[in-house]
Amino acid sequence: xKKKRFTPAQREAMFVPTWFFGYGSLMQSEGINGRSMxxxxxxxxxxxxxxxxxxxxxxxxxxxxxxxxxxxxxLSYCNGxxxxxxTWYDYRGLLMSEGATSTFGKFRTYxxxxxxxxxxxxxxxxxxxxxTLLCKEDKSKMGRIEARYISICHKAAxxxxxxxxxxxxxxxxxxxxxxxxxxxxxxxxxxGRLW
Numbered sequence: 001x002k003k004k005r006f007t008p009a010q011r012e013a014m015f016v017p018t019w020f021f022g023y024g025s026l027m028q029s030e031g032i033n034g035r036s037m038x039x040x041x042x043x044x045x046x047x048x049x050x051x052x053x054x055x056x057x058x059x060x061x062x063x064x065x066x067x068x069x070x071x072x073x074x075l076s077y078c079n080g081x082x083x084x085x086x087t088w089y090d091y092r093g094l095l096m097s098e099g100a101t102s103t104f105g106k107f108r109t110y111x112x113x114x115x116x117x118x119x120x121x122x123x124x125x126x127x128x129x130x131x132t133l134l135c136k137e138d139k140s141k142m143g144r145i146e147a148r149y150i151s152i153c154h155k156a157a158x159x160x161x162x163x164x165x166x167x168x169x170x171x172x173x174x175x176x177x178x179x180x181x182x183x184x185x186x187x188x189x190x191x192g193r194l195w
Contacts, residue, residue: 015088019124021115021132023056023080026070027156032083036093039086046081048160049122050163051115051132054078056172058192061139062099062109065093065146066192068153068172069110069135078171079164082122082130089133100133118122144195145187151176 025031029041055076060069070078085091085096095101099109110133119130140177154176176188177183184194 007021011088011092015091017125017128018091019082019122019128019130020087020091020094021049021082021119022078023051023070023078023132024153025156026083027081027153028159031152031156037085038089038093042157046083046160047078047122048081048164050077050079050120052077052118052120053132054081054115054118054132057138058140058145058174059135059138060109061142062107064143065138065149065195066108066143067089067145070132071135071138076171078147079167082119082133083183083189086169091121092137103116110134140191140195144170145174145190146193146195147176147180147183150183151185157163168186 022024022032027046028047029043032041051070053072053074053076054070055073056068056070056078058066058068059071060067085094092101096103096110099107100112102108112131113134114129115132116124116128116130124130154168154173157165157173175186177186180194187194
């Protein structure tokens with residue numbers, strides 16, 4: 001049986017109001033903007049919260065590099081932020097920029113999943129959903145982690161305050177260190193290699 005294809009207008013009409021849970025580079029406007037979305041975000045558009053039942057790690061893999069990803073783990077949680085995605089076009093652009101669509105075939109990095117009922121510290125409006133990106137397997141040993149990526153994500157956590165940063169670091173966030181040798185040692189503790 002052939003899969004039904006919808007036109008862009010039909011997709012837009014079916015689009016459910018969506019909030020996106022970011023847990024790495026998508027925790028600040030600087031990391032969100034430039035992802036093929038029309039809306040331009042400000043840091044005031046992100047709302048800190050928690051996601052239960054998932055563990056943050058460097059399990060995402062694409063073109064020789066590792067990125068933060070989520071693995072299912074009922075005993076874990078991670079902190080992050082939610083931001084509202086206003087249109088289907090922006091939602092699709094965001095998924096494409098993250099390698100989270102079937103277009104990427106066997107090179108696909110993430111799968112979008114609905115986590116509305118697993119979010120705490122944020123009241124999801126009625127008839128809205130929260131989506132995040134899941135890794136189906138741990139690929140943390142396949143690639144290398146860029147120092148710049150670690151810096152961007154850690155700076156995003158710092159911007160959200162000392163309490164948020166501390167929680168980020170205890171829930172799988174990698175701390176940034178300017179000294180390359182020390183950063184390489186830190187990355188080893190997270191099953192990674194520095195780029």
